Amino acid sequence: MILSKKAxxxxxxxxxxxxxxxxxxxxxxxxxALDNLFTGTKSNIYDLFENRRFSFVxxxxxxxxxxQFDEIYNLACPASPIHYQKNPVxxxxxxxxxxxxxxxxxxxxxxxxxxxxxxxxxxDPLVHPQVESYWGNVNTIGIRSCYDEGKRVAETLCxxxxxxxxxxxxxxxxxxxxxxxxxPKDGRVISNFIMQALQNxxxxxxxxxxxxxxxxxxDDLIEAFRRYMxxxxxxxxxxxxxxxxxxxVINTGNPGEYTIKQLAEETLRQLPESTSKLVYGPMxxxxxxxxxxxxxxxxxxxxxxxKVPLQEGxxxxxxYFRTLVx
Amino acid sequence: MILSKKAxxxxxxxxxxxxxxxxxxxxxxxxxALDNLFTGTKSNIYDLFENRRFSFVxxxxxxxxxxQFDEIYNLACPASPIHYQKNPVxxxxxxxxxxxxxxxxxxxxxxxxxxxxxxxxxxDPLVHPQVESYWGNVNTIGIRSCYDEGKRVAETLCxxxxxxxxxxxxxxxxxxxxxxxxxPKDGRVISNFIMQALQNxxxxxxxxxxxxxxxxxxDDLIEAFRRYMxxxxxxxxxxxxxxxxxxxVINTGNPGEYTIKQLAEETLRQLPESTSKLVYGPMxxxxxxxxxxxxxxxxxxxxxxxKVPLQEGxxxxxxYFRTLVx
Numbered sequence: 202m203i204l205s206k207k208a209x210x211x212x213x214x215x216x217x218x219x220x221x222x223x224x225x226x227x228x229x230x231x232x233x234a235l236d237n238l239f240t241g242t243k244s245n246i247y248d249l250f251e252n253r254r255f256s257f258v259x260x261x262x263x264x265x266x267x268x269q270f271d272e273i274y275n276l277a278c279p280a281s282p283i284h285y286q287k288n289p290v291x292x293x294x295x296x297x298x299x300x301x302x303x304x305x306x307x308x309x310x311x312x313x314x315x316x317x318x319x320x321x322x323x324x325d326p327l328v329h330p331q332v333e334s335y336w337g338n339v340n341t342i343g344i345r346s347c348y349d350e351g352k353r354v355a356e357t358l359c360x361x362x363x364x365x366x367x368x369x370x371x372x373x374x375x376x377x378x379x380x381x382x383x384x385p386k387d388g389r390v391i392s393n394f395i396m397q398a399l400q401n402x403x404x405x406x407x408x409x410x411x412x413x414x415x416x417x418x419x420d421d422l423i424e425a426f427r428r429y430m431x432x433x434x435x436x437x438x439x440x441x442x443x444x445x446x447x448x449x450v451i452n453t454g455n456p457g458e459y460t461i462k463q464l465a466e467e468t469l470r471q472l473p474e475s476t477s478k479l480v481y482g483p484m485x486x487x488x489x490x491x492x493x494x495x496x497x498x499x500x501x502x503x504x505x506x507x508k509v510p511l512q513e514g515x516x517x518x519x520x521y522f523r524t525l526v527x
Numbered sequence: 528m529i530l531s532k533k534a535x536x537x538x539x540x541x542x543x544x545x546x547x548x549x550x551x552x553x554x555x556x557x558x559x560a561l562d563n564l565f566t567g568t569k570s571n572i573y574d575l576f577e578n579r580r581f582s583f584v585x586x587x588x589x590x591x592x593x594x595q596f597d598e599i600y601n602l603a604c605p606a607s608p609i610h611y612q613k614n615p616v617x618x619x620x621x622x623x624x625x626x627x628x629x630x631x632x633x634x635x636x637x638x639x640x641x642x643x644x645x646x647x648x649x650x651d652p653l654v655h656p657q658v659e660s661y662w663g664n665v666n667t668i669g670i671r672s673c674y675d676e677g678k679r680v681a682e683t684l685c686x687x688x689x690x691x692x693x694x695x696x697x698x699x700x701x702x703x704x705x706x707x708x709x710x711p712k713d714g715r716v717i718s719n720f721i722m723q724a725l726q727n728x729x730x731x732x733x734x735x736x737x738x739x740x741x742x743x744x745x746d747d748l749i750e751a752f753r754r755y756m757x758x759x760x761x762x763x764x765x766x767x768x769x770x771x772x773x774x775x776v777i778n779t780g781n782p783g784e785y786t787i788k789q790l791a792e793e794t795l796r797q798l799p800e801s802t803s804k805l806v807y808g809p810m811x812x813x814x815x816x817x818x819x820x821x822x823x824x825x826x827x828x829x830x831x832x833x834k835v836p837l838q839e840g841x842x843x844x845x846x847y848f849r850t851l852v853x
Binding site for chain 2: 337340342354450
């Protein structure tokens with residue numbers, strides 16, 4: 202009898218979830234992936250079905266789910282504006298009811314839970330770069346609010362389940378992340394640019410393209426998840442206390458800052474055969490102009506920082522998208 | 528056969544809910560009050576039980592409720608820090624699941640719905656006075672967040688049910704409101720001061736007492752509810768469009784600004800027999816230092832403004848608290 206640790210990954214067929222499942226299997230876990238396949242896709246995890254330590258359950262996190270796990274990774278939620286604005290109410294519900302259900306599961310089974318929050322909780326930030334103690338600048342009733350506010354109150358629930366019920370919660374605020382298995386039509390800037398370049402369509406920059414983003418390669422982020430989850434609770438509690446954080450929340454992202462225009466140019470540099478040109482469109486409503494993580498806390502707590510340079514991550518991502526376009 | 532309009536009031540046994548039920552009955556409605564009696568109390572509505580147009584249902588809004596109504600007033604939620612910090616998770620759930628259930632009810636029955644939001648969505652505001660277009664300054668993981676963030680995402684859900692499903696939603700952001708039927712132990716400043724004065728206990732000011740509040744008498748607010756709900760949808764949509772609001776949300780409050788110290792002094796002036804003295808305590812965590820509504824939009828949309836001066840409202844409130852202390 203082999204006793205593997207058991208992990209649950211919500212959103213397990215999504216972009217990040219699929220990488221996390223693969224990593225957990227490599228680390229020897231039994232892995233259960235939940236996904237309603239709204240934005241996730243089984244093709245992201247086809248290769249895992251042969252692994253007997255892997256299970257896939259078609260399930261919507263807005264409904265309760267019960268099972269015994271050592272670790273719960275809550276990744277489920279449409280995360281790109283194109284997807285979440287198609288169904289704003291369900292997006293909020295997936296964030297809010299999803300985390301309630303997973304916190305209830307963690308509470309009843311005494312599992313560790315890692316919740317994936319987002320840099321979007323900072324909204325259009327007035328503090329730069331963003332530190333965890335910054336409260337954010339978010340519209341409650343705009344067209345992006347379904348995601349931003351759903352994610353904000355999910356953090357609140359995590360903090361209160363920890364304080365009120367002692368649930369062992371760890372939160373990460375994920376900044377812009379990219380890599381293979383991104384949805385080709387998710388409307389995010391990296392997938393947009395690569396798909397446009399591969400198809401010789403013009404690359405659209407919003408505004409003048411001078412708004413900046415930080416780009417974190419997926420493998421770097423998954424490494425942060427694993428290090429965070431492997432910490433014992435007393436170390437985390439001491440860290441919260443030391444930094445007067447209020448809850449176990451850290452930024453994870455790549456602080457390297459690129460303008461959208463630089464990204465477009467690097468994409469075209471790596472695809473010299475493309476005939477795409479840069480064109481300019483109007484800024485979408487409520488789109489943040491600038492965002493960059495301060496990762497001082499993650500460095501200290503996890504001994505972690507991003508390792509994959511944009512050029513290298515972009516090359517791997519382009520290689521993936523090539524397989525889709527063929 | 529008498530055909531009365533039917534109204535549902537969640538939180539109907541609470542401070543504001545009880546006044547609203549009384550007003551709706553006076554206006555000829557059939558009224559159903561829902562309350563889980565966590566902070567509401569049947570004594571607030573004892574006098575209504577004899578009215579055959581009134582029904583009370585002991586019900587928690589975190590659970591679905593079905594019935595046919597013309598108008599839904601969603602007031603249910605613990606609203607004072609003493610109450611909501613006792614059970615933060617349930618507070619968030621009452622906001623979030625409560626509004627989901629009521630929006631679903633409004634959607635399926637084509638009812639109008641008025642949702643009571645709060646000035647707390649502005650948090651510790653960096654803009655003064657607060658206008659509806661201000662996004663607020665709120666901590667996601669602090670000890671007040673259960674209320675603030677629950678109320679923020681409730682607004683998001685209202686805005687998205689309106690946009691996505693055409694639900695006829697109207698939102699008010701209620702600033703500090705007082706009057707008879709306030710919970711004597713809710714920890715809010717007016718009830719605290721009056722109870723302390725009536726019992727000859729020292730009156731505690733947090734900080735130096737220079738933080739300001741606006742105080743709206745309950746009857747003024749209920750009048751705003753009724754005017755808002757009586758508007759036809761096209762008038763509201765035109766107003767949203769004209770002011771580029773994004774959703775039907777208006778501030779309701781009394782812009783008259785008093786320091787906490789002035790309030791304490793007026794309370795003692797009206798209770799000359801009290802032997803209470805003013806004492807000073809430390810500021811609670813995350814307590815907003817200053818808050819005052821801009822009610823330009825409510826004035827224009829509803830032809831409304833507060834009419835009851837603080838001295839008069841305080842006198843009525845003191846008269847009510849006297850009956851409790853006897």
